[in-house]
Amino acid sequence: MRMVDMIQKKKHGEKLNKDEIDFIVRGYTNGEIPDYQMSAFLMAVCFQGMSKEETSNLTIAFVNSGDQVDLSKIKGIKVDKHSTGGVGDKISLIVIPLVASVGIPVAKMSGRGLGHTGGTIDKLEAIKGFKTELSGEEFITNVNEHKMAIVGQSENLTPADKKTYALRDVTATVDSIPLIASSIMSKKIASGADAIVLDVKVGSGAFMKSVEQAKELAKTMVDIGEALNRKTVAVITNMDQPLGHEVGNANEIREAIEVLSGKGSQDEATVALTIASYMTMLGGAFEDFNTAYSELSEIIKSGKAIEKLKEMIRIQGGDDTVVDNPSKLPNAKYHIEVKATESGYINAINAESIGISAMLLGAGRKTKSDVIDYAAGITINKKIGDKVDIDETLCILHTNLKENKQAELTAKGAFFISETKPEPVKHIYEIIA
Incomplete structure (x- = not known):
């Protein structure tokens, strides 16, 4: 050849x-x-x-280029989830203990943040003592005994994809559905899960900007999963504004605690419960979506879910007292309020701009070698549809940097105010299964 x-x-x-x-x-x-x-x-x-067959073959070629995780020693149907990336996306922090609380094993491998989107591993490392590197034996033992574990991805997982992605990034070949789908699915297949729920983000803070694009990507990934004998469901979710009210590592841990305590924002709770419902269905705990959603909602109300989060932190070496006392998480020195200069209704929030602002404050990385500040982040005070008056606070920037003018201007420019109240935001667009 x-x-x-x-x-x-x-x-x-x-x-x-x-x-x-x-x-x-x-x-x-x-x-x-x-x-x-x-x-x-x-x-x-x-x-x-590429055809369906070509895309599946490309995916398995990526998988075969490096290590493959053997989860055969874990009892039950192992269910994984993946998000295509967003701003304020702390769904993994919520669904891992929630799904584990009904006995479905979650063996999760996650990445770090780069650019305007955050990484689950960075968020968990905001908790003092939390270990994101476990031996293979510790990982399997935790999942068998506690039904959950989360670690950083192996460096030798799908090396062919890593090398190809680096080339795509500098040759304007990133935006190809078969290439995106095979890149994402190869990592999930190599991670060893039996079933996968995909959270496909769409909107200003996501890679996919239109619902049509997101549907095409979701369908392609579900097809790959089915072709490679993995039960796969894709949930298309809204990322036209940051998810929840908190952006940044310690901030997002605090909000995940709120959601699992039954006090979180509606958009975040809806997305988390939807993702968790499909994970528990694929894992065999429930037969239909409505039953799963209802039962998981009750588990949150009962306090079982928040106790499971404490357990997850504790078994991975972290200080679980942060759950009852979130003030123990890193706190920033400076808190800058971004004020509205006109009155009306929040018509749109550019989530990508909020993510970039958080990165400029120290919450994210421009390059892989950058050191992040766990205390840095943004609290969103006003969301789409909210009424706002002149001089009212739109968001609060949290940082340890004295110079933050660019971050402030970027955050302020993310909010769009109009005289008329917009239509209610749709959190879930479609389910592809």
């Missing part, structure tokens, strides 16, 4: 078979295929797309 022939075939919209895709992925990972040829191939995919 020659790479130039593979490029030629895809350029003309022809299908590649499994051996040809394996040849491309293996050759590029091993350094036998140069960047310039892989770039040409990726651009051809962007223009011509």
